[in-house]
Amino acid sequence: DADVTQTPRNRITKTGKRIMLECSQTKGHDRMYWYRQDPGLGLRLIYYSFDVKDINKGEISDGYSVSRQAQAKFSLSLESAIPNQTALYFCASRASGADTQYFGPGTRLTVL
Amino acid sequence: QKEVEQNSGPLSVPEGAIASLNCTYSDRVSQSFFWYRQYSGKSPELIMSIYSNGDKEDGRFTAQLNKASQYVSLLIRDSQPSDSATYLCAVNTIKAAGNKLTFGGGTRVLVKP
Numbered sequence: 001d002a003d004v005t006q007t008p009r010n011r012i013t014k015t016g017k018r019i020m021l022e023c024s025q026t027k028g029h030d031r032m033y034w035y036r037q038d039p040g041l042g043l044r045l046i047y048y049s050f051d052v053k054d055i056n057k058g059e060i061s062d063g064y065s066v067s068r069q070a071q072a073k074f075s076l077s078l079e080s081a082i083p084n085q086t087a088l089y090f091c092a093s094r095a096s097g098a099d100t101q102y103f104g105p106g107t108r109l110t111v112l
Numbered sequence: 113q114k115e116v117e118q119n120s121g122p123l124s125v126p127e128g129a130i131a132s133l134n135c136t137y138s139d140r141v142s143q144s145f146f147w148y149r150q151y152s153g154k155s156p157e158l159i160m161s162i163y164s165n166g167d168k169e170d171g172r173f174t175a176q177l178n179k180a181s182q183y184v185s186l187l188i189r190d191s192q193p194s195d196s197a198t199y200l201c202a203v204n205t206i207k208a209a210g211n212k213l214t215f216g217g218g219t220r221v222l223v224k225p
Contacts, residue, residue, distance in 0.1 A: 035215075040120055042200060042215035043156070090155055099144055099204060101213065103155035 003027045004104035006091050012110045019078045021107050023091030031094045032074040033101065034058075034066060036087040043090065049074055050096070081111040115139060116203050116216035124222045131188040133219050135201030138182065145177055145184045148200040150218065156200055160186060191223045 004025045013019055025032065030051050035043040035058075045058030047066040055066060063085060065077045078085055091104040116137050125131040133147075144163050148156035162168045162175040162184065174187040184203075188195055201216040 040217050042217040
């Protein structure tokens, strides 16, 4: 079984809709991350969380919000989706003190 | 200037040859450096990490770090078609707010049989 899972894997929605992307990890990591990937731009950090009570904005947080429901769960919400939020979204987790981030399989989101 | 820069490619390499990928970074206090491989439509996977100046070898992969020049590279020896992927350079910097991992845009590598 995958250590970091994301749901849904693909989603097509319309402008103005509220969307939630979910992430779960079974690695027992305290740190979790949400990235988006656009062609040629690599991975850009949206939000990150060091524990359930610690949520931090990344470099491109505008238009997004997150919730850390438990140590293992970190969800990303788009309150009112817009077409330029069409991208591949990755969740990742990492143990504190370790360098390696483990990525989920990604969610491909299309906003029409 | 981007914090982490890579040539987007594609870098076309004959099978069996050496592929050489380069990455430069802007923050002099960055401490740790990573290479991730990403197949099309898949998630990134860590293939190499390097923390000190010099070379680090792992199988067919060698990472090279030069902090004075703010430069990190990845060599893939005896390139195979299965090495065809996008390679992401990532740089970790400790900030007051915590670690910051910044990714480059990636270099696409095509290994031709």
